[in-house]
Amino acid sequence: MSQLLEIKGLTAGIEGKTLLHGIDLTVGAGETHVLMGPNGAGKSTLGSVIMGSPEYAVSGGSILFKGEDITDESADKRAKRGIFLSFQDPVEIAGVSLSEFLRNALEQLTGKHTKLWDHKKKLKQCMEILGMDSAYADRDLNVGFSGGEKKKAEILQLLVLEPQLAILDETDSGLDVDAVKTVSAGIEEYKRRTGGSLIVITHNTRILDALKVDKTHILAAGKTVAEGGAELAGDVIEHGFERYINGGK
Amino acid sequence: MSEEKTKVADIDRSLYDFRYEEDERDFLGSGITADIIGALSDEKGDTDWMREFRLRSLEIYRRMPMVNWGPSIEGLDVDNIVTYIRTKSRMNSDWNDVPADIKDTFEKLGIPQAERESLAGVGAQYDSELVYHNVRKEVAESGVVYTDLESAMHDERYAELIRSHFMKLVPPTDHKFAALHGAVWSGGSFVYVPAGVKTEIPLQSYFRLNARGAGQFEHTLIILEENSSLHFIEGCSAPKYYEAGLHAGCVELYVGRNASLRYSTIENWSKNMYNLNTKRALVEEGGKIEWVSGSFGSHVSYLYPMSILNGRGARAEFTGITFAGEGQELDTGAKIVHNAPDTSSYINTKSISKDGGISTFRSAVTVNEKAVGSKSSVSCESLMLDSISRSDTIPVMDIRTDKADVGHEAKIGRISDDTVFYLMSRGLSEEDAKAMIVRGFADNVSKELPLEYAVEMNNLIGLEMKGSIG
Ligand SMILES: Nc1ncnc2c1ncn2[C@@H]1O[C@H](COP(=O)(O)OP(=O)(O)OP(=O)(O)O)[C@@H](O)[C@H]1O
Ligand SMILES: [Mg+2]
Numbered sequence: 001m002s003q004l005l006e007i008k009g010l011t012a013g014i015e016g017k018t019l020l021h022g023i024d025l026t027v028g029a030g031e032t033h034v035l036m037g038p039n040g041a042g043k044s045t046l047g048s049v050i051m052g053s054p055e056y057a058v059s060g061g062s063i064l065f066k067g068e069d070i071t072d073e074s075a076d077k078r079a080k081r082g083i084f085l086s087f088q089d090p091v092e093i094a095g096v097s098l099s100e101f102l103r104n105a106l107e108q109l110t111g112k113h114t115k116l117w118d119h120k121k122k123l124k125q126c127m128e129i130l131g132m133d134s135a136y137a138d139r140d141l142n143v144g145f146s147g148g149e150k151k152k153a154e155i156l157q158l159l160v161l162e163p164q165l166a167i168l169d170e171t172d173s174g175l176d177v178d179a180v181k182t183v184s185a186g187i188e189e190y191k192r193r194t195g196g197s198l199i200v201i202t203h204n205t206r207i208l209d210a211l212k213v214d215k216t217h218i219l220a221a222g223k224t225v226a227e228g229g230a231e232l233a234g235d236v237i238e239h240g241f242e243r244y245i246n247g248g249k
Numbered sequence: 250m251s252e253e254k255t256k257v258a259d260i261d262r263s264l265y266d267f268r269y270e271e272d273e274r275d276f277l278g279s280g281i282t283a284d285i286i287g288a289l290s291d292e293k294g295d296t297d298w299m300r301e302f303r304l305r306s307l308e309i310y311r312r313m314p315m316v317n318w319g320p321s322i323e324g325l326d327v328d329n330i331v332t333y334i335r336t337k338s339r340m341n342s343d344w345n346d347v348p349a350d351i352k353d354t355f356e357k358l359g360i361p362q363a364e365r366e367s368l369a370g371v372g373a374q375y376d377s378e379l380v381y382h383n384v385r386k387e388v389a390e391s392g393v394v395y396t397d398l399e400s401a402m403h404d405e406r407y408a409e410l411i412r413s414h415f416m417k418l419v420p421p422t423d424h425k426f427a428a429l430h431g432a433v434w435s436g437g438s439f440v441y442v443p444a445g446v447k448t449e450i451p452l453q454s455y456f457r458l459n460a461r462g463a464g465q466f467e468h469t470l471i472i473l474e475e476n477s478s479l480h481f482i483e484g485c486s487a488p489k490y491y492e493a494g495l496h497a498g499c500v501e502l503y504v505g506r507n508a509s510l511r512y513s514t515i516e517n518w519s520k521n522m523y524n525l526n527t528k529r530a531l532v533e534e535g536g537k538i539e540w541v542s543g544s545f546g547s548h549v550s551y552l553y554p555m556s557i558l559n560g561r562g563a564r565a566e567f568t569g570i571t572f573a574g575e576g577q578e579l580d581t582g583a584k585i586v587h588n589a590p591d592t593s594s595y596i597n598t599k600s601i602s603k604d605g606g607i608s609t610f611r612s613a614v615t616v617n618e619k620a621v622g623s624k625s626s627v628s629c630e631s632l633m634l635d636s637i638s639r640s641d642t643i644p645v646m647d648i649r650t651d652k653a654d655v656g657h658e659a660k661i662g663r664i665s666d667d668t669v670f671y672l673m674s675r676g677l678s679e680e681d682a683k684a685m686i687v688r689g690f691a692d693n694v695s696k697e698l699p700l701e702y703a704v705e706m707n708n709l710i711g712l713e714m715k716g717s718i719g
Contacts (some may be wrong), residue, residue: 051674055666075673076682084674091671095689101675104685108676140689157675 004029009061012049019045021222032198034233037219043201047167051085052078082164086154086171092142099137126159131182147174155186167199172207184210220245306421306431313425320549320578325523394441401439418501418529426497426525430466437467444474451480469500473508480511494522502530511539518547525551534560541697542569555584558592569598570694573606582611587620596627602638613645621652628658684714
């Protein structure tokens with residue numbers, strides 16, 4: 001089976017500082033990968049670089065999506081190919097409603113006009129899955145949303161936009177116990193509907209309970225230090241990162 | 250790459266910047282002399298008082314110093330600006346009678362559409378004369394007068410009313426361009442709303458300039474009697490041409506006791522225009538003036554609508570947006586004078602600057618001794634789209650009573666890279682992402698506009714944002 005995402009020897013950073021040192025990562029269609037690592041390891045950086053953030057410059061290696069080199073592509077082009085990033089810190093945009101924003105994004109991604117009525121119906125249905133009050137659709141995007149509400153709004157976007165690869169950057173952090181469950185249900189629903197692939201960045205396995213994890217990657221100081229199956233994630237939660245980081249010594 | 254960009258920008262601008270060849274014979278000649286003013290009076294059939302008023306204004310104009318405290322107007326050669334151009338047509342009340350080229354111009358601007366979409370009437374000024382004018386029957390039947398100011402002046406029913414109000418709020422001595430206006434004014438609207446009449450549908454007029462080097466000096470006079478209400482919309486869009494263009498219009502609004510007037514404008518001048526417009530409202534006891542103002546285009550603008558709150562409990566609200574792009578210096582704001590107890594004012598403005606554009610916001614709030622218990626709140630937000638653009642805020646407050654509640658807030662920001670990346674990660678191009686952020690920023694203004702105007706403003710923002718990606 002051809003791979004959905006293939007990252008080879010990816011080195012990236014900001015001016016004068018390399019943050020990712022030769023990362024290899026391959027995600028097949030429909031797979032779920034977990035990315036863990038201590039604070040500051042470079043997980044969010046990797047997610048942003050895959051999405052095409054202009055904040056980071058790639059100085060080595062390549063990113064292929066469905067066999068095509070997207071290393072130098074802008075974020076909007078990658079989004080159109082089917083890549084999605086759920087942000088660790090979603091931004092607030094005043095004066096643009098969640099509904100209007102999503103309709104605009106959907107039209108950009110599909111290149112097709114979306115009827116307002118159909119859009120509202122779909123949005124409402126997706127909001128129900130996430131237990132979101134439908135009034136939020138008309139509120140300014142993320143403005144005044146609580147931390148947990150912002151995360152839910154990210155998963156709402158995932159459900160509406162239906163990408164082929166979704167990177168979820170700590171979508172579970174800041175969520176209460178029940179909210180983790182609803183968000184997991186939302187992610188499950190996304191997988192069920194689209195058969196899409198996931199890269200889940202997390203410090204917590206609870207969000208993974210409902211998902212079948214194919215592979216776990218441990219990142220530290222911008223390098224992959226360990227890889228394994230679903231069990232590796234559980235192991236990390238139990239014993240911490242110490243043994244992987246100092247494993248070589 | 251950059252060549253392609255320029256092309257795109259030119260094509261887009263052509264949507265709004267278009268003009269037709271004017272008939273050279275229609276020019277009255279350049280420069281402003283007593284003879285020119287006399288000829289203008291002859292042409293208009295001015296009454297004696299107007300004849301004198303024009304000449305007196307010309308005297309004042311000559312005596313007064315050039316405006317020198319704001320953006321430079323050195324490039325403006327007033328004497329060389331043709332002050333008056335006749336269009337080939339006279340008044341029309343039927344769309345079918347409007348000459349084809351004029352009609353085409355309006356069609357491009359969407360006027361007949363707006364007309365169809367249940368606006369009460371259109372009084373559109375082509376060059377200096379009103380060529381199309383039509384007020385819906387029901388509005389006329391309620392006693393509301395909506396006509397062009399020139400013919401109203403010759404109508405004995407309104408002559409005295411106009412004489413006692415014309416340039417009483419903005420006298421020719423106010424500043425040099427008010428004096429110029431008094432001398433050469435031409436065209437514009439007259440609206441009279443009788444006591445107790447609440448006008449449900451907005452009245453609309455659409456102005457634009459055509460002839461090269463033409464000045465436009467239209468005068469809007471609106472009088473609302475006690476307990477009446479009105480929404481008046483004025484839209485402007487000018488074609489692009491090569492000589493310096495000047496707009497020195499004047500708007501005088503009289504809001505009677507407990508009356509309520511909303512005055513909305515979207516101005517979109519071509520990028521070589523000097524827009525030196527004077528707008529003023531006088532509000533009596535319990536009355537209310539609401540300004541909604543969008544300033545786009547022009548090379549230089551000076552625009553500070555003033556509200557004089559003259560009776561107890563009178564209120565003023567000003568919501569405005571200014572967009573300054575390359576080569577533009579837009580100096581805008583609002584002035585409020587609290588002259589009576591318990592008056593209140595609320596100013597909320599947004600300004601956007603881009604590609605080296607300069608946008609300056611000035612507010613002047615005066616609270617006089619008598620205005621005890623008055624409230625004023627001024628808030629101004631600026632958004633700079635790049636590091637070469639500028640945005641300044643100059644708030645002036647003159648508070649002469651300690652029994653007033655006055656607040657001021659200013660915020661200056663930039664579009665954050667994080668926000669642009671966020672939107673791009675959802676499939677929006679960089680340009681669309683920025684345009685969406687700017688539209689969001691302008692949202693509180695577009696919300697105040699009737700739908701079709703909000704759409705036009707959003708389109709204008711889209712046009713202004715085009716080609717901004719380096
Ligand atoms: N724009 C930047 N400028 C300077 N340093 C940066 C920048 N972006 C990331 N870094 C640094 O790179 C390192 C990796 O950051 P990153 O956000 O990827 O960590 P993370 O693994 O996501 O951590 P966490 O678990 O806390 O979210 C950190 O040391 C961070 O300070
Ligand atoms: Mg992170």
